[in-house]
Amino acid sequence: MSTPENVQIRLNQRPTGHPDENTWKVVTEPAPSPGEGEMLLRNIYLSIDPAMRGWLNDAKSYIPPVGIGEVMRALSLSQVEASNHPGFEVGDYVTGTQGVQLYALSDGEGLRKVDPGLGPLPRYLSVLGMTGMTAYFGLLEVGQPKEGETVLVSGAAGAVGGVVGQIAKIKGCRAVGICGGQEKSRFVVEELGFDAAIDYKTEDLKRAIKSNCPDGVDVYFDNVGGETLDAALACLAQGARIPICGAISQYNATDGIKGPANYLSLLVNRARMQGFVVFDYAASYGKAAAEMAGWIAQGKLKSKEHLVEGIERFPEALGMLFRGENLGKLVLKVGEE
Amino acid sequence: MSTPENVQIRLNQRPTGHPDENTWKVVTEPAPSPGEGEMLLRNIYLSIDPAMRGWLNDAKSYIPPVGIGEVMRALSLSQVEASNHPGFEVGDYVTGTQGVQLYALSDGEGLRKVDPGLGPLPRYLSVLGMTGMTAYFGLLEVGQPKEGETVLVSGAAGAVGGVVGQIAKIKGCRAVGICGGQEKSRFVVEELGFDAAIDYKTEDLKRAIKSNCPDGVDVYFDNVGGETLDAALACLAQGARIPICGAISQYNATDGIKGPANYLSLLVNRARMQGFVVFDYAASYGKAAAEMAGWIAQGKLKSKEHLVEGIERFPEALGMLFRGENLGKLVLKVGEE
Numbered sequence: 001m002s003t004p005e006n007v008q009i010r011l012n013q014r015p016t017g018h019p020d021e022n023t024w025k026v027v028t029e030p031a032p033s034p035g036e037g038e039m040l041l042r043n044i045y046l047s048i049d050p051a052m053r054g055w056l057n058d059a060k061s062y063i064p065p066v067g068i069g070e071v072m073r074a075l076s077l078s079q080v081e082a083s084n085h086p087g088f089e090v091g092d093y094v095t096g097t098q099g100v101q102l103y104a105l106s107d108g109e110g111l112r113k114v115d116p117g118l119g120p121l122p123r124y125l126s127v128l129g130m131t132g133m134t135a136y137f138g139l140l141e142v143g144q145p146k147e148g149e150t151v152l153v154s155g156a157a158g159a160v161g162g163v164v165g166q167i168a169k170i171k172g173c174r175a176v177g178i179c180g181g182q183e184k185s186r187f188v189v190e191e192l193g194f195d196a197a198i199d200y201k202t203e204d205l206k207r208a209i210k211s212n213c214p215d216g217v218d219v220y221f222d223n224v225g226g227e228t229l230d231a232a233l234a235c236l237a238q239g240a241r242i243p244i245c246g247a248i249s250q251y252n253a254t255d256g257i258k259g260p261a262n263y264l265s266l267l268v269n270r271a272r273m274q275g276f277v278v279f280d281y282a283a284s285y286g287k288a289a290a291e292m293a294g295w296i297a298q299g300k301l302k303s304k305e306h307l308v309e310g311i312e313r314f315p316e317a318l319g320m321l322f323r324g325e326n327l328g329k330l331v332l333k334v335g336e337e
Numbered sequence: 338m339s340t341p342e343n344v345q346i347r348l349n350q351r352p353t354g355h356p357d358e359n360t361w362k363v364v365t366e367p368a369p370s371p372g373e374g375e376m377l378l379r380n381i382y383l384s385i386d387p388a389m390r391g392w393l394n395d396a397k398s399y400i401p402p403v404g405i406g407e408v409m410r411a412l413s414l415s416q417v418e419a420s421n422h423p424g425f426e427v428g429d430y431v432t433g434t435q436g437v438q439l440y441a442l443s444d445g446e447g448l449r450k451v452d453p454g455l456g457p458l459p460r461y462l463s464v465l466g467m468t469g470m471t472a473y474f475g476l477l478e479v480g481q482p483k484e485g486e487t488v489l490v491s492g493a494a495g496a497v498g499g500v501v502g503q504i505a506k507i508k509g510c511r512a513v514g515i516c517g518g519q520e521k522s523r524f525v526v527e528e529l530g531f532d533a534a535i536d537y538k539t540e541d542l543k544r545a546i547k548s549n550c551p552d553g554v555d556v557y558f559d560n561v562g563g564e565t566l567d568a569a570l571a572c573l574a575q576g577a578r579i580p581i582c583g584a585i586s587q588y589n590a591t592d593g594i595k596g597p598a599n600y601l602s603l604l605v606n607r608a609r610m611q612g613f614v615v616f617d618y619a620a621s622y623g624k625a626a627a628e629m630a631g632w633i634a635q636g637k638l639k640s641k642e643h644l645v646e647g648i649e650r651f652p653e654a655l656g657m658l659f660r661g662e663n664l665g666k667l668v669l670k671v672g673e674e
Contacts, residue, residue, distance in 0.1 A: 061605050230596070244604045259567070259596030267581045267612030268398050275604030 004042075004081075006031040008071045008101035009314050014056055017254040018322065023056070024072070024315055031103035039083040041094065041104045044337055047075035047125040048308075048317045048330040049159075050223070053251040062277045071099040072314070077114070077124050078104070079335075088113070095124050100314050102334060118293065120305075121337055126329035127163055127296065127303040128289050130278060134245060135163035136288045137281040140171075142243035142274050143219040147172035150213045152232055155223030156197060157184035159329035160245060164221045165194045166301050173219075176212045178205070178228060180324045187327055192302060205231035216240070225250045226258055233262035240271035252322060304328030341379075341418075343368040345408045345438035346651050351393055354591040355659065360393070361409070361652055368440035376420040378431065378441045381674055384412035384462040385645075385654045385667040386496075387560070390588040399614045408436040409651070411669075414451070414461050415441070425450070432461050437651050439671055455630065457642075458674055463666035464500055464633065464640040465626050467615060471582060472500035473625045474618040477508075479580035479611050480556040484509035487550045489569055492560035493534060494521035496666035497582060501558045502531045503638050510556075513549045515542070515565060517661045524664055529639060542568035553577070553606075562587045563595050570599035577608035589659060641665030 005028060012025035034040045055066050055073050066073050076098035080088050085108050088094070094111045098104035114124045126132060138160070145151050151168035155161035156177025165175040165188065177188040178198045185197035198208040209217065209231055216237030222229050225247025232242070250257045266273060281288075295301035306326040308317040311334040321330050342365060349362035371377045392403050392410050403410050413435035417425050422445050425431070431448045435441035451461045463469060475497070482488050488505035492498035493514025502512040502525065514525040515535045522534035535545040546554065546568055553574030559566050562584025569579070587594045603610060618625075632638035643663040645654040648671040658667050 225601075244601070246604070247601055250601075257598045257601065259598035259600055261594045261596035263596055263600070263610070264562075264581070264584055264587075264594065264612070266610060267583070267614070270611075270613055270617060272609050272611035273600070273603060274607075274609035275601070276607055277604070280607060 003030045003033070004103060005029075006101055006103040007311050008099070009311065010071050011056065011066045011068055013068070014058060018252045019053075019056065019315065019318060021315075025069075026312070032105050034082055034084050034105055037085055038105055038107050039085045039088055040081045041076075041078035041096070041098055041106050042081040042335055043076050043078045043098050043102055043104065044333065044335040045077040045122050045125055046100060046311075046314070046332040046334055047129065047131070048314075048321055048332055049075070049131075050246050050248045050251065050321060052318060053322070062279070071101050073097060074100045075125060075130055076104075077121055093121065095129060100311065100332075102311060119296070119303075122305040122307065122329070122331045122333075123303050125331050126159055126305050127292055127301065131159040131329055132163055132292055133281065133285055133288055134278040135160045135167060136292065137278055137284070138243045138245050138276055139164050139167050139219070139221055141281065142276045143221055143241050145171055145173045145219045148174075149218035150174045150176065150215060150237070151219045151221065152176045152178065152209065152213060152217045152235075153221040153223070154178040154228045154232070155246075155248065156188045156192075156194065157327055158223060158324075159326075161221070161223050162188065162192050162304060162328060163301070166192055166295075168219075169193055169195075170295060170300050174213075176209070178209075178224075184327060187304075191304070200228060206234050209235040219243070221245060222247070224248050225260075229260045230262045233260055233265040236265050236269040236271050238269050238271075240269055242271065242273040244273060244275040248322065306330050307333050309333040340367045340370070341440060342366075343438055343440040344648050345436070346648065347408050348393065348403045348405055350405070351395060355589045356390075356393065356652065356655060358652075363649070369442050371419055371421050371442055374422055375442050375444050376422045376425055377418045378413075378415035378433070378435055378443050379418040379672055380413050380415045380435050380439055380441065381670070381672040382414040382459050382462055383437060383648075383651070383669040383671055384466065384468070385651075385658055385669055386412070386467075387583050387585045387588065387658060389655060390659070399616070408438050410434060411437045412462060412467055413441075414458055416672075430458065432466060437648065437669075439648060456633070456640075459642040459644065459666070459668045459670075460640050462668050463496060463642050464629055464638065468496040468666055469500055469629055470618065470622055470625055471615045472497045472504060473629065474615055474621070475580045475582050475613055476501050476504050476556070476558055478618065479613045480558055480578050482508055482510045482556045485511075486555035487511045487513065487552060487574070488556045488558065489513045489515065489546065489550060489554045489572075490558040490560070491515040491565045491569070492583075492585065493525045493529075493531065494664055495560060495661075496663075498558070498560050499525065499529050499641060499665060500638070503529055503632075505556075506530055506532075507632060507637050511550075513546075515546075515561075521664060524641075528641070537565060543571050546572040556580070558582060559584070561585050562597075566597045567599045570597055570602040573602050573606040573608050575606050575608075577606055579608065579610040581610055581612040585659065643667050644670050646670040
């Protein structure tokens with residue numbers, strides 16, 4: 001086998017606000033050769049996630065930031081191209097965190113083999129991957145919805161939000177989604193089965209939440225922060241739970257993050273707002289994935305991936321995410337299956 | 338008995354920002370006569386509480402606002418002056434919500450008899466009253482401190498904060514208080530037994546919290562909101578709990594409440610922020626009061642009341658509270674014991 005060429009997107013400079021042309025550096029070099037106990041992985045799909053923005057900041061967080069000059073971190077679905085590792089064979093499909101590059105070395109740490117027969121491969125980066133796990137544990141463990149309650153979710157046409165609403169329905173809740181634009185609203189209600197959608201671009205958020213959640217919001221699953229979080233806080237039911245999954249509206253803010261001015265609604269309504277990191281539930285991923293695969297098989301849970309093709313389009317794909325241009329889980333295809 | 342004169346402080350006009358001379362109206366009229374099943378109560382002590390500011394706003398909350406022209410709501414310790422009620426005799430001492438006035442009619446609803454032999458009467462408006470209950474349930478039920486953890490509390494020289502820190506110590510935690518000024522800092526450490534105090538008027542809050550809570554803040558009991566809440570959020574330990582008891586720094590804000598810009602620290606630290614209303618724990622008040630009375634008897638819990646005398650000084654006393662001029666529980670004495 002001749003040595004293939006590896007294309008990598010590396011962090012060139014930390015962005016202030018939105019990433020721009022100075023943020024990234026494209027490096028082309030020969031793919032590395034696996035040493036003893038190692039293997040060479042060929043990346044096929046990369047997960048484009050809001051969390052990526054946080055990884056660019058030089059700040060204490062749940063994992064260290066990506067270093068200047070390092071390959072950008074990304075969750076990945078890859079195929080084993082060459083293996084000196086006893087546990088993996090050439091041709092195996094694996095998920096991991098191989099970064100924005102065409103090839104990566106691995107010693108097997110953090111890899112999970114996937115069965116390509118169970119469904120389309122990109123699904124392992126969406127419903128059956130970290131996205132699905134985030135929705136599953138954030139809603140069920142942190143949000144603790146009970147049958148008959150109202151679950152409101154922002155970023156409802158996005159990767160996590162769409163799964164949250166569908167699981168809420170499976171659990172017998174009323175699911176209301178907030179998203180941007182008519183196409184997304186239609187998608188959320190007609191394709192994903194939400195009870196209602198609110199278009200934050202054209203509707204008065206607070207009024208729309210009140211009319212679509214007449215008994216108040218029991219669980220607000222927040223992906224966006226900002227004005228939307230404030231509007232949801234103004235509409236809580238007694239004892240409401242707010243899983244804080246993310247704040248995509250705030251990640252590129254250059255003048256500081258906007259805190260939720262209505263947070264005292266937590267007091268009046270005996271409510272709680274709780275952050276979580278999906279990695280904490282790693283021990284239960286298998287059980288969750290099996291349950292979700294079952295729901296998919298029964299037609300109760302739909303998985304929607306939004307594919308963008310070409311590693312050079314990584315900066316563009318990340319921009320789409322923050323401009324809300326994706327419908328479903330945004331996945332970058334960087335190699336053939 | 339000749340009819341005594343009743344002096345009442347009534348709400349004249351809702352304030353914008355701090356209450357002023359137009360907020361209140363003093364009304365003098367003959368004390369009412371109790372009808373069948375009623376009694377006349379003579380108020381002795383009135384509780385001056387931050388929550389009073391919220392009761393002046395025409396907004397949905399956990400109880401209705403005080404109406405224009407109505408006697409200002411206040412928790413009270415009173416003596417039965419005349420009784421047509423089979424359950425109460427002349428001379429009985431009771432706590433209730435008799436408002437800012439010298440005399441009140443009652444049918445017994447919401448009254449609790451107290452034993453004047455168990456301690457000074459004002460204590461029933463502080464440690465053994467709603468203040469103590471708020472500290473007890475907010476810390477133990479919402480904050481859930483574990484032995485060896487660090488409990489940070491704002492308004493530490495105030496009524497609730499001082500009790501929170503002492504209960505934290507009783508439970509084997511490190512107690513750190515935030516308060517304003519040297520006198521309060523000294524009081525909190527030397528008289529109440531906190532491990533450390535931070536003077537927000539002279540210290541850099543974030544730096545001071547970090548140095549006094551080297552392992553991070555496990556429980557932050559928030560009485561004040563604003564910059565202090567943000568500083569505490571920046572210093573959380575993993576899995577931290579933030580009981581939201583109040584936000585005295587924000588109650589008189591005229592340009593909107595400042596939301597906690599650092600709320601995403603909840604996510605990174607898998608932490609939660611939770612509101613509570615002490616009335617929800619009413620069924621357990623008796624048990625809590627008994628336990629706290631025991632701690633007082635053992636010298637583990639100190640009760641400090643700050644008395645102001647004269648019903649006409651109610652507006653002044655309320656102002657003192659918001660300017661942070663009280664040390665311990667602020668109580669207005671309006672009658673002789």
